[in-house]
Amino acid sequence: MKLLILTQYYPPEIGAPQNRLHELAVRLKANSIDVEVLTAMPNYPKMELFEGYKNGSIKEEIIDGVQVFRARIFVSKSKGILKRLLNYFSFVFTSYWRGRKLKNYDYLLVESPPLFLGYSAMALSKKLKAKLIFNVSDLWPESAEKLAIVSNKTLLKFAYNLEAKCYRKAHLITGQTQGIVDNIKFRFPNKKVYWLPNGVDVDFYNPELYSKNDFRIKNGFKIEDTLFFYGGILGHAQGLQTVLKAAKIVESNTSIQIILQGAGPEKEELLKLKESLQLENVHFLPPVSKSEMPFVLKEVDVALVPLRKLDLFQGAIPSKIFEALAMEKPLLLGVNGEAKAHFIDKAKAGFYFEPENEVSLAEKLVEFAQDKAQIIKMGKMGREYVIENFNRNKIAQDFIQQL
Numbered sequence: 473m474k475l476l477i478l479t480q481y482y483p484p485e486i487g488a489p490q491n492r493l494h495e496l497a498v499r500l501k502a503n504s505i506d507v508e509v510l511t512a513m514p515n516y517p518k519m520e521l522f523e524g525y526k527n528g529s530i531k532e533e534i535i536d537g538v539q540v541f542r543a544r545i546f547v548s549k550s551k552g553i554l555k556r557l558l559n560y561f562s563f564v565f566t567s568y569w570r571g572r573k574l575k576n577y578d579y580l581l582v583e584s585p586p587l588f589l590g591y592s593a594m595a596l597s598k599k600l601k602a603k604l605i606f607n608v609s610d611l612w613p614e615s616a617e618k619l620a621i622v623s624n625k626t627l628l629k630f631a632y633n634l635e636a637k638c639y640r641k642a643h644l645i646t647g648q649t650q651g652i653v654d655n656i657k658f659r660f661p662n663k664k665v666y667w668l669p670n671g672v673d674v675d676f677y678n679p680e681l682y683s684k685n686d687f688r689i690k691n692g693f694k695i696e697d698t699l700f701f702y703g704g705i706l707g708h709a710q711g712l713q714t715v716l717k718a719a720k721i722v723e724s725n726t727s728i729q730i731i732l733q734g735a736g737p738e739k740e741e742l743l744k745l746k747e748s749l750q751l752e753n754v755h756f757l758p759p760v761s762k763s764e765m766p767f768v769l770k771e772v773d774v775a776l777v778p779l780r781k782l783d784l785f786q787g788a789i790p791s792k793i794f795e796a797l798a799m800e801k802p803l804l805l806g807v808n809g810e811a812k813a814h815f816i817d818k819a820k821a822g823f824y825f826e827p828e829n830e831v832s833l834a835e836k837l838v839e840f841a842q843d844k845a846q847i848i849k850m851g852k853m854g855r856e857y858v859i860e861n862f863n864r865n866k867i868a869q870d871f872i873q874q875l
Contacts, residue, residue, distance in 0.1 A: 473875065474506040476574065476602065478593055479583040480545070480563050482511035483535055484522060486759055487705070488791035489583055489609060492648075492670050497538045499868035505875075507538055510571050512545040512563045517705065517735045517759070519549045519559075543570040551737060553622075560586045568592040577602040579875065581646075585612040587631060590638035603643035607668065608652050611784065615709070618784045639663055644874075651787010651810050666874055670791050671862035674855075677766055677798035687771035691755065697729045698841040700804060701772035703765070704792050706736035711780035714806070716745050717830035718837060719754045726753070728841050731772065733757040769799040773847055774822070774840050778806035781827035786810065794862055797821055797854030802847055804836055814861070821854030 477497055481489045497507045513530075514522040524530060525542070533540050546562035548555040567589070580602035582593035590606065597604040613631035616622040622631070639645055639660050646668035647653035653667045693699060706712060715730060722728050730753060732742070739756070746754050760768060769775075775796030779785045786809030793803060793815060803815055803822030816824045823840065826832040840847060 473504075473579070474575075474577040475500065475508075475579045475581060475875075476571070476577045476596075476600065477507065477509045477581050477583070478511075478567060478571070478589065478596065479509070480512050480560070480586055480589060481516055481583070482509055482514070482540065483762075485514045485516045486761060487516060488670070490516075491762060492609075492791065493583060494535070494538070495671075495673060495864050496868060496871070498536050499864060500872065501537055503868065503872055505872065508574070508577075509538060509540045510567055510574070511540060511542060512567070513542050515545065515547045519547050521547060541570060541574065543567045553624075560588045564588050564592045568595050571596045572599050574600060576600050579603050579605055579643075581605040581607055583607050583609065584638070585610050587612045587635055587638070590634060594638065594641050597641075604641055605644045605646060606638050606642040607646045607648075608656065609648040611652055611655060615784050618782055636660075649787045649789050649810055655787065666871075668871055669862060669867060670789065670794060671864040671867045672794035672798045672858055673864050674798050674859050677769070677795050679766075679770060679800045679855075682766050682770045685767050685771060687768055691731075691757065693729055694727075697727050698774070698844075698847075699729050699731060699772040700774045700776045700837060700840075701731045701733065701768070701796075701801075702776040702778070702792075703731075703733040703759075703768070704790070706732065706734050706739040706742060708738060709779055709785070710738075711778055711806075711828050712738060712742055713745060714828050714830050714833060715776065715778060716742065716749060716751060716754055718833035719751050720749050721830060721834035722837050723751065723753055725838060725841060728753060728837050730754045730776070730837075731757060733768070734759045765795060766799060769796060769801055772801060773844075774804050775801045776804045777811075778833075779827055781808075781829075785827075789814070794858055797851075797858045800848075800851035800855045802840075802850035802854055804833070804840065806833065815854065815857070819853055819857035821850050821857060 479493055483490050483494050500507045513525045531542050543566035546558045577600050580597045645663055645665045653665050656665050719730050777790050789811045805822055806825050806827045812824050815821045823836040825836045
């Protein structure tokens with residue numbers, strides 16, 4: 473069986489879709505599926521081409537045994553809608569131009585968002601005689617509309633029409649969460665929709681493999697500090713302003729220290745808010761590679777996972793949850809719905825706070841800081857839960873059976 477993964481985002485970039493798709497590709501390859509990847513020149517999240525790729529010389533490479541084909545892409549640091557659309561549509565055209573020269577496949581799996589890549593996917597699936605699998609990791613354009621990222625009615629209508637066309641053309645639709653699956657099934661009852669969840673490599677993210685390191689000393693933290701850690705995109709969806717406001721409420725408790733590690737469109741505004749609130753208990757750190765993450769997680773105490781208070785996120789499960797729990801770090805979870813049901817109600821792997829409620833968050837920060845034994849207990853229950861329910865090896869095996 474031959475399968476082509478079409479995605480704008482892939483390693484060596486760092487991020488949730490990059491890791492998820494690569495981990496799936498590696499496991500499918502290990503189970504005798506002939507997997508190849510068609511992707512863009514790496515540029516995310518800094519929106520500049522990585523060293524070694526700037527002259528376009530690396531058009532093909534093998535990453536962990538997986539053949540990767542690369543196409544050019546327009547990149548710009550501008551946050552304007554025109555430059556963003558140029559970024560997306562440049563890869564739509566170049567991915568088709570590059571992909572049409574490849575051999576035939578049994579399946580073509582395309583990652584959405586960006587939704588516009590559906591144009592290339594539909595054309596390539598026909599050209600390469602491949603059945604189209606439309607993989608939805610975020611309900612776009614619904615999320616873009618509700619987050620007020622896109623408000624132009626004409627553009628939204630165009631995007632909703634494209635979404636419907638992609639679903640109709642797909643041989644199979646896959647959704648990253650059960651909420652996404654249920655949403656698509658409700659709107660498109662005649663389509664086959666399969667839950668292809670995110671997960672974690674429980675062998676790589678294993679706290680027993682990693683010894684204590686100098687993370688705390690290097691970043692100026694004390695041994696007795698309770699470190700609350702957010703690692704990921706500093707974006708619109710996370711509502712990280714709530715975290716800074718909660719930090720202001722608890723600033724008298726100097727043992728509570730909050731780390732925001734990552735990059736993204738909201739970082740500058742968050743830095744300004746930190747300065748205006750005169751916060752000394754919030755620390756911004758640059759993103760790190762996947763290989764470094766277990767060492768960071770080993771040294772922190774609690775994983776902080778917020779999202780904005782929107783019905784849209786009832787079915788969201790942020791990927792950072794899995795790595796943290798696999799490393800036995802409990803959650804301070806500001807996400808309602810599916811994530812809360814799994815990891816707070818069932819797994820008992822942390823505390824829940826009301827999204828975008830800084831008072832609720834502040835109360836839980838203090839409660840965690842006052843009970844280190846509880847942190848250890850919840851962390852162990854979290855690892856047990858993801859081993860049983862979100863093991864990447866089992867996810868890949870189930871997907872192969874579905875194909």
